[in-house]
Amino acid sequence: MYSVRQASAADLAGVRAVANRFGNLSGWPQRPDYLDREMANGRLHAGFAGDAVAGFGATFARGGLLHLADLFVLPEHQSSGLGRSLLESLLPRDAPRVTFASSDPRALALYVRQGMRPVSPLLYLRGPLDALPGHGSRPAAVTPTEIAGLDADVSGGRRAADLAWYAGLPGVSAYRLGDGYAMARESGGVLLVGPAGGRTTQACADAVLAVLARHRAAGAARLCVFGPNPLLPLLLAARFTIADLDQFLSGDGDPVALDRYLPHPDLG
Known part of the structure; x- marks a missing residue:
């Protein structure tokens, strides 16, 4: 029962x-x-x-x-x-609803029957930081409040309380570079980047690359990248590998900016 x-x-x-x-x-x-x-x-x-x-x-x-x-x-x-x-x-x-479906075909079918549609692959990348190109700009450390608007623009809605909670955890930092932002957490010898994004694809890429460069001493990084994001081929060329793959589904249009947003794997 x-x-x-x-x-x-x-x-x-x-x-x-x-x-x-x-x-x-x-x-x-x-x-x-x-x-x-x-x-x-x-x-x-x-x-x-x-x-x-x-x-x-x-x-x-x-x-x-x-x-x-x-x-x-x-x-x-x-x-x-x-x-x-x-x-x-x-x-x-x-x-309005979104999710990341696992590779299990039964899970994908369950979401589709609930009125959601597959939109894009979501790739979980991991790789060394030493092969990434240097970045001339240094991102500024900011408070979660200072990036809440940028995050809302790309992620589909405002979540100031969640950003503040995440920023309060050990090893977590928030950064802004122009019209881009990224949150990063050093844990277990690996840098996890996300959520991150920007008002343009270039602003997103600049912010993410600048944060990766700032934390180069971490040695390795993990990121979640949607298929349309131009960071994907750049990271793969820098010896990042695809560790896992999900399917992004949406039940109401396209609320997330797939080409200029990197979600957190657990917080979305």
Whole structure:
């Protein structure tokens, strides 16, 4: 017997166990992590097989846009209808909504049946920083408030509280260069860049490359890049490799600037 409801603090250990089965917390070495943020500022629903957590889903809001950040069901409970129930409880069909679908064809089909459409591949890149070209401009360290407007322009809606929460974590910095911005986190010897973007594709590229140059001592970096972003071929030419691939789906037009926005893998 399956059921779905808003997750409580008592359910979080079960949610974390599901997340760990899929390796979702590998990039979050300490708490608070993105699941804590989903619990505090998003909508986190748990799916149960009897009394045990068998799956979970969560959304973040960016203005009027809903980003489905998570939808995971344990393998032994997949194809049971639990994933569909979680999705229906989180995403109204009449709401602007986006998500990153895994490579599992069943997940893609589930989202399409819910009225979403595949728009672009989202590539997870990882590579060394020593092969990137130098950048003549140094980005300015700023507060999250100073980049909130730029982020809203490219990501589909304003989320000042989420940016401030992320900036408050150890190792996280926010930068601005002209009409571009980027947030970066050094953790475990790797620099994670995102969210990042700009009012133009050039402003986006300049900001990201300047931040990568500023943190060259980190040695390696990870980024999420949509297929149309002109940074993609540049990074691949600099010995970055594609570590994973998702499909970006949207349920209402094209609210995200695919050619000048780099999302955070967990915060969207």
